[in-house]
Amino acid sequence: MLDNNQLLRFTTAGSVDDGKSTLIGRLLYDSKSIFEDQLEAIENTSKKKGHEGVDLALFTDGLRDEREQGITIDVAYRYFTTPKRKFIIADTPGHIQYTRNMVTGASTANVATILIDARHGVIExxxxHAFIASLLQIPHIIVCVNKMDLVDFSEEVFNNIVSEFEEVSSKMLVKDVRFIPMSALLGDNVVNKSENMPWYQGAPMLHTLETMHISSDINKVDTRFPVQTVIRPQREGFIDYRGYAGRVASGILRKGDDVTVMPSGFTSKVKSINFYDKELEEAYAPMSVSITLEDDIDISRGDMIVRTNNKPEPSQDIEVMLCWLNNSSAKPRAKYTIKHTSNDQKAMIKEVVYKYDISTLERNxxxxDLTMNDIAKVKIRTTKPLMIDPYRENRTTGSIILVDDTTNETVAAGMIV
Amino acid sequence: MSKYYLNYLDELESEAIFVLREVWAQFENPVILFSGGKDSILITHLAKKAFYPAKIPFPLMHVDTGHNFPETIQFRDDIIKELGAQLIVGSVQESIDEGRVAEEKGKNATRNALQITTLLDAIEANKIDCAIGGGRRDEEKARAKERFFSHRDDFGQWDPKNQRPELWNIFNGKHFEGEHFRAFPISNWTEMDVWNYIKRENIAIPSLYFAHEREVVWRQDSWIPNSEFLVLEDHEEVVTKKIRFRTLGDITITGGVESDADTLEKIAAEVAGMRNTERGNRSDDKRSESAMEDRKRQGYF
Structure with a gap:
């Protein structure tokens, strides 16, 4: 593996019927990422259950209940590496009652893969799945038109599905969509190019994943540095050292930059950027560093250091696309803890503007009432201002979660409009 | 291509450091679970980087089964001295002596499951609200579903079906008195990533990971080291082989593989060509298909 290889995170949503598990199994198997003892364990279980051949779905389902029921309930993470990239798959269930799991898996993904059964075309x-990918602003979508072997590898079928999908996605905010006709079962266009579909000029799925440009996925313009903790060594040689530790959320921070600390508004200059015992000239997302400033300012966790000429909007009234994640529904005017970057405040849902019917995707x-798996636009009021950016511009400073203080559970995830 | 991107190892490192700093910020009394194995050594190394120039702010907690490789204990004591960190030891032998647990019987008896009680007792006695572990999602299928911040109820139990959703990089460590969290900063690393990183950073690891001559017994498809704790079966024979260990745990259940890899470069090359998972040599995971899930539910690492 080369030193400049990148990490690509992609999400898959779907059920066994879509061939999702077969697709993942195929990717892992053909890229030689399944170990022999894992394969043996799956072969044994397949035999016990009376399946013919190896049921690769067993490889992707982890918990006992899931194996018994033959479904994916939670998000499972899978890993594989090729000579070009390291991949993390967030493997999620596809059914409507697991919308929250799909949202979770989508939140960190660079790429969403959407599976379509070529026999059925675009279905509800x-x-x-496309809606969730657009809602979570996954930068790239790969539409896998699977089971092409069952429609005689027909170019016409494929083209019809492409138009159907484009009609759907034209109403959504999606940037980069690619379509690949494949048969995960036979291996056509997954890792190896299909010989059955010479009419398809594009690359197979793995090659697409390996070469897709993802360096621009992170916002490199708006410099945001949420402070996680303050490092005060109190030891010889570092008596006056006060480092602000955090991960660059977006943009680039350089030594000597004029910065403002939010929400206090104090200004200063970046004196040094440190990573372990090294001093750096600049830091960019998603680097974890610590920085020191020229002036002695009172800064603590929850504050955000930004460039003085490019500041986020401090706001107590925010509009959010909210996905409700919890079994107990939202209580009207109840208080929640809102977590935004390293900042915790109290918040109240003031109004549900509209809700999506997630089967028809129409506004209601x-x-x-907000119940589990609901997606709604809401108005939230916080006790103190949050330093926010719109989610479509910044996935880190544009996202929040709500925590129920009576149970401490994470009950909702939100994207700031 | 723009120069403003991280390679995969730098991104994994940055993610782990972010998680360690979140643990420090969100909990009162966090510790690193330190076994002397490569993953906990890696966590310790990352913690050193995360808080530099301050000292590593977490005590190291070792759950001692009493069946140790002497090399591991030596390594543990050296690292404690080097970091100036506090060491907390939870002793399985003491749990047995106090009647908290009973030694397993039979030929495959191990102290593996007994560790759970000792671990939970130590967490309670030391009022620990977060135990940082080196668990990785690629290790085992139950671990593939783990969160970075993983909640444990006041009995120390994991409820895999009722986990808190974890979105973006916003971690929710809120908990009630008596509950605790496990945090897994290297969740997204694979065995290969760990070795590539150890090689790149030239991190010191116990000599057991390098190929060496050792007295071993062939049992459950791997080479189990001969030790004072090992009870030989009639048909078993002690032989000397050149082996190395892929994981380090209790000496009675940690199997080695035959190997000539005596440098980090050779180990990384060997791991890259391996066709079996590292836990494949751990007899604790071979008991049943859901062995790990069952132990994790009860409070295992």
Whole structure:
């Protein structure tokens, strides 16, 4: 593996019927990422269950209940590496009752893969998966038109599905969509190029994943540095050292930059950027560093250091696309802890503006109750200002979660509009 | 291509450091679970980087089964001295002596499951609210579902079906008195990533990981080291082989593989060509298909 190899995170949503597990199994198997003892364990279980051949779905389902029921309930993470990249798959269930798991898996992904059964074309579930990818602003989408072997590898079928999908996605905010006709079962266009579909000029799935440009996925313009903790060594040689530790959320921070500390508004200059015992000239997302400033300012966790000429909007009233994650529904005017970068405040849901019907994706203004898997636009009021950016511009400073103080559970995830 | 991107190892490192700093910021009394194995050594190394120039702010906690490789204990004591960190030891032998647990019987008896009680007792006695572990999602199928911040109830139990959703990099460590968290900063690393990083950073690891001559017994498809704790079966024979260990745990259940890899470069090359998972040599995971899940539910590492 080369030193400049990047990490690419992608999400898959779907059920066994879509061939999702077969696709993942194929990717892992053909890229030689399944170990022999894992394969042996799956072969044994397949035999015990009376399956013919090896059921690769067993490889992707981890918990006992999932194996018994033959479904993926939670998000499972899978790893594989090729000579070009390291990959993390967030493997999620596809059914409507697991929307929250899909949202979770999508939150960190560079690429969403959407599976379509070539026999059925674009169905309700496809639209929902595309909607989630657009809602979570996954920068790239690969539409895998699977089971092409069952439609005689027909170019016409494929082209029709492409147009159907484009009609759906034209109403959504998606940037980069690619379509690949494949048969995960036979291996066509997954790792190896299909000989059955000479009419397809594009690359197979793995090559697409390996070469896709992802360096621009992170916002490199708006410099945001949420302070996680303050490092005060109190030891010889570093008596006056006060380092602000954090991970650059977006943009680039350079030594000598004029910066403002939010929300206090104090200004200073970056004196040094440190990583371990090294001093750096600049730091960019997603680097974890610690920085020191020229002036002695009171800074603590929850503060954000930004460039003076490019500041986020401090706001107590925010509009959010909220996905409700918890079994117990939202309580009207109840207080929650809102977590935004390293900042915790109290918040109240003031109003549900509209809710999506997640089977039809239509807006519904009547029903204001938020229950599990609901996606709704809401108005939130916080006790103190948050330093926010719109989610479509910044996935880190544009995202929040809500925590129920009576259970401490994470009950909702939100994207700032 | 723009120069403003990280390679995969730098990105994994940055992610782990971010998680360690979140642990420090969100908990009162966090510790690193230190076994002397490569993953906990890696965590310790990352913690050193995360808080430099301050000293590593976490005590190291070792759950001592009493069946140790002497090399591991030596390594542990050296690292404690070098870091100036505090060491907390939870002793399985003491748990047995106090009647908290009973030694397993039979030929495959180990102290593996007994560690759970000792670990949970030590967490309670030391009022620990977060135990940082070196668990990785690629290790085992139950671990593939782990969160970075993983909640444990006041009995120390994991409820895999009722985990808190974890989105973006916002971690929720809120908990009630008596509950605790496990944090897994290297969740997204694979065995290969760990070795590549150890090689790159030239991190010191116990000599057991390098190929060496050792008295061993062939048992459950791997070479189990001969030790005072090992009870030989009639058909078993002690032989001397050149082996190395891929994981380090209790000496009675940690199997070695035959190897000539005596440098980090050779180990990394060997791991790259391996066709079996590292836990494949751990007899604790071979008991049943859900062995790990069952132990994790009860409070295992």
């Amino acid at each position: 579930q496809t639209k929902r 203004n009547e029903d204001g």
